[in-house]
Amino acid sequence: MTDILRSEWTKIRSVRSTVWTLAAAAILLIGIGALINAAQKGSVDEPVTAATAIQLSLVGNMFASLAMATLGALVISSEYRTGGIRTSLMAVPKRLRLLTGKIVVFTATALVVSAVASAVSILLGLLIAQPPSVDPGAVAGAALGSALYLTACGLFGLGLGVLIRHTPGAIVSAIALMLVLPQLMYQLPGQWGRTVADYFTTNAGMMIVLPVRGDSALGPWSGFGVYLVWIAVTVAAGAVLLQRRDA
Amino acid sequence: MTAIRATNLSKRYGGTLAVADLSFDVEPGQVTGFLGPNGAGKSTTMRMILGLDRPSGGSVLVGGRPYAELRHPLRKVGALLDAKAVHGGRSARNHLLAIAQSNGIPSSRVGEVLETVGLREVAGRRVGGFSLGMSQRLGIAAALLGDPEILLFDEPVNGLDPDGILWIRTFMRQLAAEGRTVFVSSHLMSEMAQTADHLIVIGKGRLIADTSVAEFIGRSSQGYVRIRSPRLAEVADLVKVGELHPDHLRVTAMSTLEIGTLTARAGIPLEELTFVRPSLEAAYMELTKDSLEFSS
Numbered sequence: 001m002t003d004i005l006r007s008e009w010t011k012i013r014s015v016r017s018t019v020w021t022l023a024a025a026a027i028l029l030i031g032i033g034a035l036i037n038a039a040q041k042g043s044v045d046e047p048v049t050a051a052t053a054i055q056l057s058l059v060g061n062m063f064a065s066l067a068m069a070t071l072g073a074l075v076i077s078s079e080y081r082t083g084g085i086r087t088s089l090m091a092v093p094k095r096l097r098l099l100t101g102k103i104v105v106f107t108a109t110a111l112v113v114s115a116v117a118s119a120v121s122i123l124l125g126l127l128i129a130q131p132p133s134v135d136p137g138a139v140a141g142a143a144l145g146s147a148l149y150l151t152a153c154g155l156f157g158l159g160l161g162v163l164i165r166h167t168p169g170a171i172v173s174a175i176a177l178m179l180v181l182p183q184l185m186y187q188l189p190g191q192w193g194r195t196v197a198d199y200f201t202t203n204a205g206m207m208i209v210l211p212v213r214g215d216s217a218l219g220p221w222s223g224f225g226v227y228l229v230w231i232a233v234t235v236a237a238g239a240v241l242l243q244r245r246d247a
Numbered sequence: 248m249t250a251i252r253a254t255n256l257s258k259r260y261g262g263t264l265a266v267a268d269l270s271f272d273v274e275p276g277q278v279t280g281f282l283g284p285n286g287a288g289k290s291t292t293m294r295m296i297l298g299l300d301r302p303s304g305g306s307v308l309v310g311g312r313p314y315a316e317l318r319h320p321l322r323k324v325g326a327l328l329d330a331k332a333v334h335g336g337r338s339a340r341n342h343l344l345a346i347a348q349s350n351g352i353p354s355s356r357v358g359e360v361l362e363t364v365g366l367r368e369v370a371g372r373r374v375g376g377f378s379l380g381m382s383q384r385l386g387i388a389a390a391l392l393g394d395p396e397i398l399l400f401d402e403p404v405n406g407l408d409p410d411g412i413l414w415i416r417t418f419m420r421q422l423a424a425e426g427r428t429v430f431v432s433s434h435l436m437s438e439m440a441q442t443a444d445h446l447i448v449i450g451k452g453r454l455i456a457d458t459s460v461a462e463f464i465g466r467s468s469q470g471y472v473r474i475r476s477p478r479l480a481e482v483a484d485l486v487k488v489g490e491l492h493p494d495h496l497r498v499t500a501m502s503t504l505e506i507g508t509l510t511a512r513a514g515i516p517l518e519e520l521t522f523v524r525p526s527l528e529a530a531y532m533e534l535t536k537d538s539l540e541f542s543s
Contacts, residue, residue, distance in 0.1 A: 003348055003349055003350065003351045004349055006348040006349075007345045007346070007347075007348035007349035010341060010344050010345040010348055011337075011341075011345045014336075014337045014338065014341035014344075014345070015334060015336040015337055016336055017336065078334060079334070082332055082333060082334050083329055083331070083332025083333075084332055084333055084334050086294075086297075086299055086328060086329070086332060087332065087346065087389065088349075089298070089299055090297050090298075090299070090321070090324075090326060091320065091321055091346055091349040091350055092349055093297075093298045093314055093315035093317070093320055094315060244301075246294070246299065246300040246301060247294075247300070
């Protein structure tokens with residue numbers, strides 16, 4: 001397995017799309033957070049609390065998550081686009097081992113980058129907002145939540161990439177499942193509609209970053225857990241197809 | 248030991264049978280040509296050998312085991328399927344490094360194989376900018392990484408210039424001379440005639456011939472003697488067994504010496520008296536004419 005991890009690390013670090021997508025994720029997160037914090041600071045007279053500053057500094061997650069999902073999808077869909085998947089499977093014919101290698105390397109890379117980007121975004125937000133007092137525990141917790149969320153979004157993209165094997169298709173699906181449908185779900189009528197919306201992909205997952213909807217049926221961790229179930233199902237479906245389909 | 252053994256191998260795509268009940272062995276120490284018209288099922292068979300496509304029936308073993316069960320497959324089998332199937336954004340060196348690492352092959356091999364195929368100078372360049380010839384060399388470098396005893400090449404000379412073709416041909420001969428198994432597909436008989444020792448010919452997914460190159464020519468069609476003369480009709484009367492064409496006479500039942508003796512005695516001048524050996528191409532066309540997917 002170490003061999004496969006080294007190989008996948010070489011693959012992910014040696015293409016420019018990795019740098020682009022990770023940079024896009026970091027810039028979106030940090031840039032949007034800084035802008036909103038600056039705007040907030042300029043529009044209100046009373047001091048901004050640390051909690052508000054932290055929340056605002058993570059608003060960019062919504063867009064950064066798409067950049068992460070794109071990288072996740074590319075990890076596998078770019079191999080299908082180029083035909084390189086056949087080279088990979090000739091080298092590692094045990095397909096689930098190849099997929100595991102990709103998942104481990106991607107998760108580690110995404111986690112490190114999104115943790116750093118989240119921490120920078122929060123610290124920059126606090127620097128701009130200048131709140132009267134800051135709870136270091138809250139800062140660490142928020143950075144962790146944001147990093148986990150972004151990494152999970154990347155894995156969602158990876159799962160969709162395995163399933164769909166087509167970069168544009170995987171990215172469009174990611175936008176639909178992570179951005180569009182979650183909002184539409186809130187239009188469903190009644191209590192059951194509300195429950196469906198609360199449990200739907202990023203509506204559940206975002207609870208770990210910004211529990212904006214205080215009335216959600218889910219808490220930060222239970223919400224994130226539900227999101228991980230969505231991701232696990234997607235990856236598992238992709239894995240089954242990877243095993244069955246001709247390459 | 249038999250390097251590759253296919254037993255009743257079949258592959259069905261929807262309603263189409265791409266490979267049908269195909270059985271053959273590929274032996275080490277020689278170049279085995281895998282020949283058939285386009286669409287005959289050569290690439291599908293190769294993908295099944297490499298565990299990329301799952302057979303609908305039968306099995307294929309590499310070194311006595313299914314490909315997927317090889318621990319470090321690239322140390323046993325090297326293959327070039329599609330030279331352009333690489334991520335264009337990666338450098339040649341990184342492309343090969345990732346492949347080497349996956350099979351625990353020391354990274355020093357990357358430099359060695361780049362040297363072997365003559366790509367050392369462009370090792371740091373993105374492979375997206377490579378010409379077809381360079382991509383083909385890169386693909387061969389990848390196949391050689393694990394110093395494998397079995398090598399598969401799918402249409403390796405397609406689209407190459409004469410220099411590239413000669414290089415690949417010489418290279419395959421050399422690999423076989425080192426005792427390795429070389430299994431190379433082509434739809435061009437003339438190409439195989441220059442490279443292969445043994446032929447496996449398929450058409451419409453079925454085995455047509457499994458034979459040595461020499462045997463293949465002998466079996467498929469006979470040679471004939473071509474005679475040209477200003478007095479051709481007289482020659483035809485004389486030899487009796489000829490087949491008269493507008494400008495020449497074709498004789499299969501007599502040797503040049505017999506015909507020459509007869510015409511000399513009769514005092515008939517000859518313009519030409521040649522034994523025509525059938526070309527491999529002709530033998531191949533003869534053999535596969537029934538199995539062409541689209542006949543013109």
